[in-house]
Amino acid sequence: SGRQALGVEYDMRNQLYSHLLRLSFGFYDRHQTGQLMSRATVDLQGVRFFLGYGLIFFFQHVITLVGVTAVMFWYDWRLALIALAITPVLIGLAYRYSHISHPLMRDVQQKMADVATVAEENIVGVHVVKSFAQEPQEQAKFDRRSEALFRQSVNANRQRAFYVPLISFIPLVAQAIVLLIGGRMVVHGQMSLGHFIAFNLMLAMLVMPLRMLGMWIGQAQRATASGERIFQVMDEPEEVTDKPDAVELPPGEGLVRFEQVSFAYVPGRPVLEDIDLDIDAGRTIALIGHTGSGKTTLASLVPRFYDVSAGRLTIDGVDVRDLELDGLRSEIGVISQDPFLFSETVRENIAFGVPDATDEEVEHAARLAQAHEFIDKLPDRYDTMIGERGITLSGGQRQRIAIARALIVDPRILILDDATASVDATTEAHIRLGLREAMKGRTTIIIAHRLSTIALADEMVVLERGRVVARGAHDELIGTSTVYAEIYEHGLLEHELIEQVEAAAS
Known part of the structure; x- marks a missing residue:
């Protein structure tokens, strides 16, 4: 039993991890890391514990109940009926306890995940916490989550403390009634003493599994709540996946074409609208615009991190949704901020x-x-x-x-998402020298705010509120696009400094 339970846990953990790897970015945009980690650890252990101990006891007890009940009816059907008279009461209490404990246990598991989320965020972000001297505030937040878990656990244990002893007591009532009536039958000569003792021994064998019913229900409800949380993830659909007839990305130079592309993270709130954009093979374009204009989102559609809401995106003439994901992404190099x-x-x-x-x-x-x-x-x-x-x-x-x-x-296509934003002017100058060589012969999409990085592009594409509002070289845009003119004016001094440093570096 223990080996089988460990095997089930092993298989479920591997399947869960495999499914998590296949899920799209949209899923991770909606879920916290701590919540997912709790499902992969605490909830899985809850399921394994029940499978290892709960189920084996359940089958043992079922076999015992069926066998002993049959023998009891063979011995004396009247006393057997008296012993089983408490069955409707037990079923009613078991149903009531199960109905009450399930939402409580589910909430306990959720609050355990909340505690794990706070701990995970503070461990990962410990430098931020310490930099702003927020240790007391974060400790207070953790204490509040822990207290909420404690209160809910107490509520669950309060229900357990009421129902488990009550369910354990009911079979004893049946045993007492059988002793009373059976004793009277022995006294009046309706049953032999040996027959009575044998019947009571079997009754004791019947009572023990019934008294364990409450504890078994508690374990089952905890495992069920954990299982529900695990299968919430396992049943999550893969939003971005290969079609059954997906093909490999054909040989090509990296021609990228957006055809009437629109995209929304949330239905009804478009981030990109009616994007028509051709990026010739081997060309370098810079996506520029104010924060929130949709630059990163537009670039994220190329490796198919998300699927377009409308229109289509092609690479070398093939819709990216018709391509095998592994082959597509192996031809695209992404450098994030x-x-x-x-x-x-x-x-x-x-x-x-x-x-x-x-x-x-x-x-x-x-x-x-x-x-x-x-x-x-x-x-x-x-x-x-x-x-x-x-x-x-x-x-x-x-x-x-x-x-x-x-x-x-x-890669056939290179995407640089503010790739030099975290470096100083001297380092950026060195990186730009390397990028100039790396970008040769590759279609490159640059997302940048620094003019020094934008200068790597053959032309600029200006985005505003999810739409392409201008496209061209510097000389064309400086007089026609107010967005570009504003970005250029703010970055001019920095651009001159970078050029001086780059000249020195070369």
């Missing part, structure tokens, strides 16, 4: 997209990203372990490793 690094070596982080990459390929990508110089100075060079989320590296170093990670896959 806040890069995530794993708790692995520098080499493993750079080669994440190409696990069998050679040392020469890893070093070449690092040189393109202007990362080789600082990696060479690390204690174990490319074999240096990086702390969780790259915490042992500076922001600029993390960004350059992320750029190298994107370049090593030799």
